[in-house]
Amino acid sequence: MKKFLVLLILVLHFQVESQALSVELNYSFCVNSQFDKAVRVYNSARPFLTSKQPLFRNGIGAKIGYSFPTKKHPKVQYGFELGYSYFDSYAENDGFINDMQLHTLTPRFFTSTKITNRFLGQLILGLPNYGMFRQNNSEAVTNDETPIHAFGIGLSIRPQLSYQFILNEHISLSPTFGLEYCPFQYSPQGEALINQTKGLYTNNFNSFFGFDFGVKVSFLKARK
Amino acid sequence: MDRSKFLKLSSLAAMGWIIGPSLVACSKNTLFENPNYKGKVLIIGAGAAGLYAGYLLQSLGIDFQILEARNIYGGRMGKFEGLSDYTVDTGAQWLHGNNSILADLVKKSKTKITNDTSENTYWFQNQLVKTLPKDIEIFDKEGLPDISFEDYALQQGFGSEYKFIVESLAGDQGADASQLSAYWNHKDEENWVAGEDDFKFKDTYFHFIDQNIAQPILPKIQLNAPIDGIDYTVDKLQVKLKSGTILEADKVIVTVPISILKLNEISFSPALPTAKTEAFQKIGMGPGMKVFLRFSTKFYEDFVLGGSICAAxxxxxxxxxxxxxxLLAFIMGEQAAYLSGLGSDAAIIQALLAELDLMYNNQASLNFLNGVVFDWTKEPYIKGAYGFSSVNMGDARKIATQPIDNKLFFAGEAMNINGHHQTVHGAVESAYKAVNDLILNLK
Known part of the structure; x- marks a missing residue:
């Protein structure tokens, strides 16, 4: 954790010095066909649960990015960003709490272009990494004395629009809206984690579709 | 329309096309909320699978009736109150793992269970030992051949001195070591995701199922209703009871033990496909017996494996x-067949006491108070313990459980294709699978 924080501070410092840091917080909405099915099977197999397990739908996320202009085309920029999203499915039934979390960590490469003076369009390619975890009454669900986790990896494509409000010469604020589509491969533990079955109702090839909107703060100029 | 306007409209349409269905789909968190099915479903057998199938259908508002051949429901779960100051489980008694439909029901219903952490003691070469000279954990790895536990153990250098240790491992799967496949059993283990701990109910497993699943559907269970055959040639299926009564239904879910299907004790018209009947034959199910022995003192270890009369x-x-x-004597396979053949409960108990006397220096006979035998093989509508994966089994379990003509569905512990057969929670999962197939094929 300490190493991570030191690395983050160095990166932030570098990026601020490079005048192109952006930080974004967002709301995410996602549809995972296979996970949805597994959750639906979980619910329909358990009519005794009055509070149904919600689908992985609404999440929150954050991104940190760095962009740089090109010399030939001043309106076009390239950049990298690292995005994190968190989705939760939580239900409580008479003290029985079933909590499942889906985390995604996505390194992305993007290219952006100014559509108008304020409108920015971006096309983003990403390599999302997924991790799913589950607890019953705060205890990790285990098999063979090992907590069951499920992991996946995919390839995403994402168009995004943002509108830039320049607050001062250093900072701009941009509402953003993006769509994302991502086919990905999951470990068989995905279904096992949700529904305690393996490959019975879902397959490991999943597709994720989502959109998000958020607010991005960009640091336009260097301090020095 | 100019180019930029066209592009804007196209973009908006594309976004709507992508987002629209997702938003519509987002609200539904169950597979079949209101199937609105007006047909009738008959369920054959009121064991765990039959009861849970009924419980699911009731929650969906679908008309059903459960036909049970015996005079009691519960299948291979049962209780007996006459032996001691607590009620014993005459059949299934451990909840295997805490990740399953039933484990969730335990948590939700706050049913009291205890993790059974009893440690193994082995009866090996006429001595009780805590560890064996050679590690017998040879059946839990990749690449095992499709040969029996017995043959594989011999192949790995575990000679006759390990015979009853191997029998105890096979017996845990309800099988004889000579019939249980090392390969297919391991495949099942790979699919097992219910968790490794074994839990015991403060009351009984039967009590738990009765209170939470059977009671809500009690009026729908018809006892003493053994069936003769099922005719599925006509639109309305006809189920003929041994009493001569004919009941009609739109769908039938068969949940009887695999032993009953193997013995063709239910006739099907037309005959079931050959592949299916062959699949029934390939799924193993052997004899099984539980004997409870009450003693004045506890002179024995918590869990003793390797007896030649009773391996566990x-x-x-x-x-x-x-x-x-x-003390529970948990007896499977050839050992159960041998004891069953002794002819009387007294003879069975004497044989077990003789073995325990050998292990514990005559303490068993000295301290014995009373005992009771439950021979599941002699139950006319059960005829055995539970399904196991036999040598050359292949995809038999998958074939056996496939629905026929979208009218006949099969469930029960032996029909669980997710590695959870042999268990009550596996039977419940198979019931869900059958109901799932039934409902989804209505559309």
């Missing part, structure tokens, strides 16, 4: 509130 003895009072000392 377990302290039955673990997880119970009791002042009594009750």
């Amino acid at each position: 003895y377990a302290d039955d009072t673990v997880g119970k509130t009791t002042n009594d000392n009750v």
Whole structure:
């Protein structure tokens, strides 16, 4: 954790010095066909649960990015960003709490272009990494004395629009809206984690579709 | 329309096309909320699978009736109150793992269970030992051949001195070591995701199922209704009872033990496909017996494996509130067939006491108070313990469980294709699978 924080501070410092840091917080909405099915099977197999397990739908996320202009085309920029999203499915039934979390960590490469003076369009390619975890009454669900986790990896494509409000010469604020589509491969533990079955109702090839909107703060100029 | 306007409209349409269905789909968190099915479903058998199938259908508002051949529901779960100061489980008694439909029901219903952490003791070369000279954990790895546990153990250098240790491992799967496939059993283990701990109910497993699943559907269970055959040639299926009564239904879910299907004790018209009947034959199911022995003192270890008369003895009072000392003899396969052949409960108990006397220096006979035998093989509508994966089994379990003509569905512990057969929670999962197939094929 300490190493991570030191690395983050160095990166932030570098990026601020490079005048192109952006930080974004967002709301995410996602549809995972296979996970949805597994959750639906979980619910329909358990009519005794009055509070149904919600689908992985609404999440929150954050991104940190760095962009740089090109010399030939001043309106076009390239950049990298690292995005994190968190989705939760939580239900409580008479003290029985079933909590499942889906985390995604996505390194992305993007290219952006100014559509108008304020409108920015971006096309983003990403390599999302997924991790799913589950607890019953705060205890990790285990098999063979090992907590069951499920992991996946995919390839995403994402168009995004943002509108830039320049607050001062250093900072701009941009509402953003993006769509994302991502086919990905999951470990068989995905279904096992949700529904305690393996490959019975879902397959490991999943597709994720989502959109998000958020607010991005960009640091336009260097301090020095 | 100019180019930029066209592009804008196209973009908006594309976004709507992508987002629209997702938003519509987002609200539904169950597979079949209101199937609105007006047909009738008959369920054959009121064991765990039959009861849970009924419980699911009731929650969906679908008309159903359960036909049970015996005079009691519960299948291979049962209870007996006459032995000691607590009620014993005559059939299934451990909840295997805490990740399953039933484990969730335990948590939700706050049913009291205890993790059975009894440690193994082995009866090996006429001595009780805590560890074996060679590690017998040879059946839990990749690349095992499709040969029996017995043959594989011999192949790996575990000679006759390990025979009854191997029998105890096979017996845990309800099988004889000579019939249980090392390969297919391991495949099943790979699919097992219910968790490794074994839990015992403070009351009984039967009590738990009765209170939470059977009671809500009690009026729908018809006892003493053994069936003769099922005619599925006509639109309305006809189920003929041995009493001569004919019942009609739109769908039938067969949940009887695999032993009953193997013995063709239910006739199907037309005959079931050959592949299916062959699949029934390939799924193993052997004899099984539970004997409870009550003693004045506890002179025995919690869990003793390797007896030549009974390969597994377990302290039955673990997880119970009791002042009594009750030892369970858990007997499967050839050992169960041998004891069953002795002819009387007294002879069975004597044979077990003789073995325990050998292990514990005559303490068993000295301290014995009373005992009771439950021979599941002699139950006319059960005829055995539970399904196991036999040598050359292949995809038999998958074939056996496939629905026929979208009218006949199959469930039960032996029909669980997710590695959870042999268990009550596996039977419940198979019931869900059958109901799932039934409902989804209505559309």
